[in-house]
Amino acid sequence: MTTRIVTIALNQQQIELVDRTLAKGVAADRAALIKHALRRYAARHLPQPGGAPRPDLVTG
Amino acid sequence: MVRTILLDFVLEPGMGKALEIRKGQILRLEQIEGGQCLDFNCFNLHDYKEYFHAGRTRTLHGLHPTKGDFLWSAPPRERAMMFIAADTAGANDVLFPRCSANLYESVYGYCTHTNCQDIQAEAQREYGLTPDDVHDSFNLFMETGVDAAGRPYITRQRSKPGDHVDFLALMDVLAVPNICGSDVMRTSNFSLKPARVSVLQATEADLAAVPILPAWRTQRTVADFKQQKIKPDRELRRDPAYVAEFANAPIRTTTIDVALDEEEQALLGQLKRNDLYEEDGAALRDILFSWWEEEQLGR
Numbered sequence A: 001m002t003t004r005i006v007t008i009a010l011n012q013q014q015i016e017l018v019d020r021t022l023a024k025g026v027a028a029d030r031a032a033l034i035k036h037a038l039r040r041y042a043a044r045h046l047p048q049p050g051g052a053p054r055p056d057l058v059t060g
Numbered sequence B: 001m002v003r004t005i006l007l008d009f010v011l012e013p014g015m016g017k018a019l020e021i022r023k024g025q026i027l028r029l030e031q032i033e034g035g036q037c038l039d040f041n042c043f044n045l046h047d048y049k050e051y052f053h054a055g056r057t058r059t060l061h062g063l064h065p066t067k068g069d070f071l072w073s074a075p076p077r078e079r080a081m082m083f084i085a086a087d088t089a090g091a092n093d094v095l096f097p098r099c100s101a102n103l104y105e106s107v108y109g110y111c112t113h114t115n116c117q118d119i120q121a122e123a124q125r126e127y128g129l130t131p132d133d134v135h136d137s138f139n140l141f142m143e144t145g146v147d148a149a150g151r152p153y154i155t156r157q158r159s160k161p162g163d164h165v166d167f168l169a170l171m172d173v174l175a176v177p178n179i180c181g182s183d184v185m186r187t188s189n190f191s192l193k194p195a196r197v198s199v200l201q202a203t204e205a206d207l208a209a210v211p212i213l214p215a216w217r218t219q220r221t222v223a224d225f226k227q228q229k230i231k232p233d234r235e236l237r238r239d240p241a242y243v244a245e246f247a248n249a250p251i252r253t254t255t256i257d258v259a260l261d262e263e264e265q266a267l268l269g270q271l272k273r274n275d276l277y278e279e280d281g282a283a284l285r286d287i288l289f290s291w292w293e294e295e296q297l298g299r
Helices: A012-022 A030-045 B054-061 B101-108 B116-127 B204-208 B262-271 B280-297
Strands: A004-011 B004-011 B019-021 B025-031 B038-044 B047-051 B070-072 B080-087 B138-140 B143-146 B152-155 B164-169 B173-179 B195-201 B253-260
Touching (some): A004 A012, A004 B280, A012 A030, A012 B280, A030 B262, A030 B280, B004 B173, B019 B025, B019 B195, B025 B080, B025 B173, B038 B080, B054 B070, B080 B173, B116 B173, B164 B173, B173 B195, B253 B262
Antiparallel strands (some): A004 B253, B004 B195, B019 B173, B025 B164, B025 B195, B038 B138, B038 B173, B143 B152
16 A cells, blocks of 8 residues: 655644644544544545545544 | 612713623623614723623624624633623624724714714723724624625614623623614614613523533733733834744644555545645645544544
């Protein structure tokens, strides 16, 4: 599987919010949280095959 | 339990009145004939620099606050000053500013005309406040909206005799209601009429009906201010000892490398706002905080 690095710039205030969210146990680290956000946001906003959101993206 | 009437009088057209309303008292503004707009403002009785803020109230409760909503003070205080305990007409406005002398001169050609700015100023002068201390008002019995082009409008109103709004004071306030001075606009259906003003002692049931609000550290008081003295003169002069102390400045940026697999790359490609962002990192940041808003704030 080909991976690609996307670099995201966050200021210290944005980092604080990310870290407070991490402290709730949402993800293991900042990069993992960003990937989690991407998948969850996509599950809500992109049309899914068959018209229903993918269950693996909307749970957990 | 019956509310005790502490004060009751008729406010005549062209006039306003500054009233000390203590915490736990209710100010009732009531239609006598119906169809009369009133403007209203309030100040912290013990610190006039804390005052009702239409913008803050509009942000939290929309353009037409009603029963169950609060009147909020301006930043950096941002405290609930009064609670709307009753509203029988449901026609309040926090979109329009108070009308002014200049409005009636520039549009209608009057040298002198009743207007809410000047009536408010004259009423609050009893407490040493100046015309510059009048702030945008809470407008009662005022039918307003925004048209399809985004322009605000005022139309005729339907309030009836006996319609009233009850403001329950959550702190000691100087409350200043006035009869809106507009008789050549639709605001009060082209006439000026008196209104009844009452001050009532809230009952335990009234007080129990006020939702409990959280207290925030950012609801600042004078003790939090770096500059605590109120400037006594009008001329502005630079303080040579001033050293800027902006919070969190300088803003520093950290970069985070995120390894996206092929599926995630495809998701980003579909979600990316190409109209806003050239770089994938900026698009991914947008997605991160958009998700956060939805997840944490329910937006």
